[in-house]
Amino acid sequence: MSNESDGDLIFKALAHRRRREILDLLKDAPRTTGMLCEAFTDMDRCTVMQHLKVLEEANLVIARKDGRERWNHLNSLPIKQIHDRWISAYAGHALSILDRLKNDLES
Amino acid sequence: MSNESDGDLIFKALAHRRRREILDLLKDAPRTTGMLCEAFTDMDRCTVMQHLKVLEEANLVIARKDGRERWNHLNSLPIKQIHDRWISAYAGHALSILDRLKNDLES
Numbered sequence: 001m002s003n004e005s006d007g008d009l010i011f012k013a014l015a016h017r018r019r020r021e022i023l024d025l026l027k028d029a030p031r032t033t034g035m036l037c038e039a040f041t042d043m044d045r046c047t048v049m050q051h052l053k054v055l056e057e058a059n060l061v062i063a064r065k066d067g068r069e070r071w072n073h074l075n076s077l078p079i080k081q082i083h084d085r086w087i088s089a090y091a092g093h094a095l096s097i098l099d100r101l102k103n104d105l106e107s
Numbered sequence: 108m109s110n111e112s113d114g115d116l117i118f119k120a121l122a123h124r125r126r127r128e129i130l131d132l133l134k135d136a137p138r139t140t141g142m143l144c145e146a147f148t149d150m151d152r153c154t155v156m157q158h159l160k161v162l163e164e165a166n167l168v169i170a171r172k173d174g175r176e177r178w179n180h181l182n183s184l185p186i187k188q189i190h191d192r193w194i195s196a197y198a199g200h201a202l203s204i205l206d207r208l209k210n211d212l213e214s
Contacts, residue, residue: 005124007124007127008122008123008124011118011119011121011122012118012119012122014118015115015118017114020114020193023197027196027197076197076198076200076201077201077204077205079194079197079198079201080197080198080201082194083190083194083195083197083198084198087186087194088190089134090134090183090186090187090190091183091186091187091190091191093134093181093183094183094186094187095187097183097184
C-alpha cells in the first residue's frame with residue numbers, strides 16, 4: 001500500500017458482497033474467468049468481469065493470460081497490509097472493551 | 108454484523124481516508140462534533156457531519172447528546188467482526204505465501 005488512497009481502493013473493492021465471494025473462491029485456487037462465471041450463475045459474464053476489474057484496480061486480483069484463457073489469482077498482500085496498519089488496532093480496541101465489560105459484570 | 112450487506116456498509120464507511128482519520132481520533136477518546144471540526148480545519152462542518160453520518164449508518168460511531176453537545180463514540184465491534192469473519196483469513200493466506208517464498212529463496 002503505497003499511500004492512503006490505495007487503502008481507499010482496497011476497502012472500496014471489499015465493499016461488495018459479490019466481490020468478497022469472488023475472492024473467497026480465489027483463496028482456494030486460481031480460476032479462469034469462465035470458471036468464475038460458472039460459479040455465479042445468477043450474474044452475467046459482464047457483471048463478473050466488472051467486479052474483476054474493480055478487484056484488479058485494487059491489486060487484489062492479478063490476471064495471467066494462458067492461451068485464450070485468463071487465470072485470475074488472489075493477491076492477499078494488500079488485505080494483510082490494511083490488517084496490519086489498521087484493522088488489527090481496532091480489533092484490539094474491541095477486545096479491550098469486551099474485557100472491561102466482562103470484568104465489570106464479574107465484579 | 109447481522110448479514111452480508113452490513114459488511115458492505117462497514118467496508119464502504121472505511122473506504123475514505125477522512126473517515127478512517129475520524130475513527131483514529133475517536134479510538135483515543137470520544138469527541139464532540141465541534142472538537143472533530145477543530146481537528147480537521149481543512150474540512151467544513153457540513154463535510155465532517157456527512158462523514159459522521161456514514162460512520163453512524165455503519166454502526167461504527169454512536170452519538171450521545173449531552174445538553175447542546177453531541178458526543179461521538181467509536182464502536183469498534185463491527186470492525187472486529189469483519190476482522191474475525193473475513194480479514195484474518197486473508198492475512199493468514201498472505202503470511203503463508205510469504206513463508207513459502209522465503210523457503211523457496213532459502214532452498
